[in-house]
Amino acid sequence: MNVWLAVLLTALEAYLLGSLCFGIIFTRLFIHKDIREFGSGSAGMTNVLRAVGAVPGALTGLGDFVKGAAAIILGRFIFSSAFLDPYLGGYLAALCALLGHLFPLYFGFKGGKGVMITAGILLVLNPWLLLIVGLVFIAVFAASRIVSLSSISAAASLPLANLALAFMTDSEKLFSTLFALVMGALVIYMHRSNIRRLRAGEEKKIVIKKKESE
Numbered sequence: 001m002n003v004w005l006a007v008l009l010t011a012l013e014a015y016l017l018g019s020l021c022f023g024i025i026f027t028r029l030f031i032h033k034d035i036r037e038f039g040s041g042s043a044g045m046t047n048v049l050r051a052v053g054a055v056p057g058a059l060t061g062l063g064d065f066v067k068g069a070a071a072i073i074l075g076r077f078i079f080s081s082a083f084l085d086p087y088l089g090g091y092l093a094a095l096c097a098l099l100g101h102l103f104p105l106y107f108g109f110k111g112g113k114g115v116m117i118t119a120g121i122l123l124v125l126n127p128w129l130l131l132i133v134g135l136v137f138i139a140v141f142a143a144s145r146i147v148s149l150s151s152i153s154a155a156a157s158l159p160l161a162n163l164a165l166a167f168m169t170d171s172e173k174l175f176s177t178l179f180a181l182v183m184g185a186l187v188i189y190m191h192r193s194n195i196r197r198l199r200a201g202e203e204k205k206i207v208i209k210k211k212e213s214e
Contacts (some may be wrong), residue, residue, distance in 0.1 A: 006082035007092065013078070014071040014093035018100020020062030021111045023048045026056040036110060040193065043104075048081035048171035050204075061116045064101065068120025071075040071097035091179055094121045098183060102190055113190040115151045118183060130179070135202045145205040148194035151187065 001009075023043035028033035030052055035043050038051035045064065049057030075093025076086035097117060104111040122130035133154040141150040162180035162185075166173040197203040 001078075001082040003082065003084065006078050006084055006089070008077040010078045010089050010092050011096045012079070013074050014096035015100040017067045017071045017074075018097035018102075018117065019104035019106050019111070020063070020067055021069075021101065021104045021107050023060040023112055023143075024104075024107050026059050026063070027052050028057045032147050042113050043107070043110070044114075045116055058149065064112065064116035065120035065123075067101075068094075068097055068117035069124045072121055072124040090125055091175075094125060095179070095182070097121065098186060102186065114187045115154075118155075118187060121183075126162070126165065128165055128175075129158070129162055132165070136161075141206075146198070146203055147206060148191055148203055149198060152191050152195065155184040155187035155191075158187075 021043045023035050023045065027033060027048055035048055035051060039047045041047070045057050045061035050058045071093045072090045075089040077089075079089025079092075080086045098114055098121065101111050101117045102114055103109040119130060119134070122133070136157045137150045137154040140153040141147065144150065159177050159181040161172060163177045166176055194203060
């Protein structure tokens with residue numbers, strides 16, 4: 001397998017995997033409607049959770065997470081088969097999978113906002129990076145109860161956390177940090193409508209309702 005064939009196959013498999021928007025798939029299975037017609041119009045886990053229910057929401061999150069991880073594993077395998085650096089294959093697959101999720105081929109190029117698939121990608125690329133940005137998400141959510149703000153904060157922390165880890169482990173800094181910057185910027189860009197609502201004080205919080213005693 002030559003270099004260009006490996007690049008093409010990796011980009012293709014990752015984009016097609018990313019294009020499997022499980023929010024759309026599970027919403028159609030559960031209520032036979034398009035999730036993009038509800039709430040924020042996103043095909044992501046939070047919108048499915050609010051509009052359809054806990055089970056399809058959880059399945060959406062799991063599916064998006066797994067496809068991100070699977071795309072990286074396949075990309076590394078293809079690059080290894082062509083005697084190329086598997087880590088470069090992982091980075092290429094990560095970007096193409098995220099683009100597939102944001103702009104899915106099968107669903108009119110309108111998908112989710114990239115949070116759960118990015119988490120799946122980071123699990124394979126750098127679990128420590130996932131841990132750090134995950135802790136940022138949890139901390140912001142605990143303080144605000146706003147998923148979008150937590151997601152934006154985690155995405156913004158991605159390049160900074162990557163750079164810090166690169167210095168600590170003495171690994172390659174420029175390429176991985178630029179990649180993290182692009183990934184984080186894409187996720188933040190997809191939250192632009194949420195940013196407008198946050199600035200206007202109109203973004204909804206996740207409220208855990210307690211059952212009233214009978």
